Amino acid sequence: MIQQNAEVRSNQPVKGQHYRMELRVGDTFEEPHPGQFVMVRLPGRLTPLLRRPFSVHRWFVASESEAVLSLLYRVVGPTTTGLAELHAGDRVDLLGPLGRGFTLPNSGESVALAGGGIGVAPLLFLADRLLETGTAIEDLTVYIGGKSEQELLCTSEFSRLGVKVQTTTDDGSAGDQCLVTDPLEQRIRKDPPDRIYACGPPGMLDCVVGIVRTHGISCQLSIETMMACGIGACLGCAVENRKDPGRYLHACLHGPVFDADRIRLDFR
Numbered sequence: 001m002i003q004q005n006a007e008v009r010s011n012q013p014v015k016g017q018h019y020r021m022e023l024r025v026g027d028t029f030e031e032p033h034p035g036q037f038v039m040v041r042l043p044g045r046l047t048p049l050l051r052r053p054f055s056v057h058r059w060f061v062a063s064e065s066e067a068v069l070s071l072l073y074r075v076v077g078p079t080t081t082g083l084a085e086l087h088a089g090d091r092v093d094l095l096g097p098l099g100r101g102f103t104l105p106n107s108g109e110s111v112a113l114a115g116g117g118i119g120v121a122p123l124l125f126l127a128d129r130l131l132e133t134g135t136a137i138e139d140l141t142v143y144i145g146g147k148s149e150q151e152l153l154c155t156s157e158f159s160r161l162g163v164k165v166q167t168t169t170d171d172g173s174a175g176d177q178c179l180v181t182d183p184l185e186q187r188i189r190k191d192p193p194d195r196i197y198a199c200g201p202p203g204m205l206d207c208v209v210g211i212v213r214t215h216g217i218s219c220q221l222s223i224e225t226m227m228a229c230g231i232g233a234c235l236g237c238a239v240e241n242r243k244d245p246g247r248y249l250h251a252c253l254h255g256p257v258f259d260a261d262r263i264r265l266d267f268r
């Protein structure tokens with residue numbers, strides 16, 4: 001983990017309230033693993049005082065001394081509003097990479113990714129890594145859901161990788177009008193994948209947990225609890241350990257990626 005004032009390489013609106021930012025990080029920044037996150041602060045601003053967590057959305061090595069780390073973010077409050085105002089050459093204060101990421105599948109396993117809304121952010125990096133490490137393109141499917149077309153993110157990026165993409169929206173403005181977990185469950189009934197990786201709002205993750213439990217499928221979830229420090233110091237990100245009720249895990253240290261059967265999801 002390292003703190004770095006990273007330079008903004010680009011910062012583009014994606015759609016609706018969503019933006020994608022590329023940051024140049026120096027060679028002292030450790031290569032992240034899919035599912036890890038960074039804590040972000042806007043340099044030179046007194047508020048908000050606390051950093052905010054963002055998943056690593058993508059990563060590539062640009063040269064011997066420079067790598068590029070991308071964030072995909074939704075504008076919801078002061079930090080994300082401030083991020084959206086930045087331009088190439090501006091600076092962002094990063095701490096990371098933090099937390100535990102996804103466990104990659106065994107060779108030859110089939111994989112389904114399920115992302116709801118901004119929860120798709122860490123899944124593109126995971127897809128990049130899966131394809132680099134030998135998951136066959138025909139063994140990878142991504143299910144992306146959103147409230148509306150404006151919240152369906154990264155569909156073209158996944159398609160460009162050659163990955164099968166299935167989309168759903170709550171209002172029917174794009175894809176099938178249903179929950180993202182509906183086509184996932186239909187697929188499981190016909191041809192269950194060996195592993196599922198999911199990130200999204202708590203209701204979606206709850207539904208994924210119910211499905212994988214019913215069908216006995218190995219699944220990891222990336223959860224988005226509130227976090228104040230991101231490094232295990234404030235105890236603000238506690239999640240109950242399902243296997244040891246009354247005991248708590250810390251999303252920032254033991255997660256944010258957890259095996260689906262390891263935690264209780266009522267963390268808010």
Ligand SMILES: Cc1cc2nc3c(=O)[nH]c(=O)nc-3n(C[C@H](O)[C@H](O)[C@H](O)COP(=O)(O)OP(=O)(O)OC[C@H]3O[C@@H](n4cnc5c(N)ncnc54)[C@H](O)[C@@H]3O)c2cc1C
Binds near residue numbers: 052056075081
């Ligand atoms: C591990 C992790 C990874 C994340 N990755 C991303 C990402 O890739 N892209 C992205 O856009 N966001 C991500 N988030 C969520 C992001 O950290 C928050 O939205 C952040 O608080 C925004 O900061 P802000 O100052 O703009 O708004 P804030 O003022 O912090 O928040 C605005 C509103 O959202 C509420 N809020 C903040 N965090 C959460 C939360 N976790 N759950 C529910 N409500 C919340 C606040 O109470 C407030 O009402 C992630 C969170 C975690 C824990």
Ligand code: FES
Binds near residue numbers: 229236238251
């Ligand atoms: S966010 Fe402070 S302990 Fe996890």
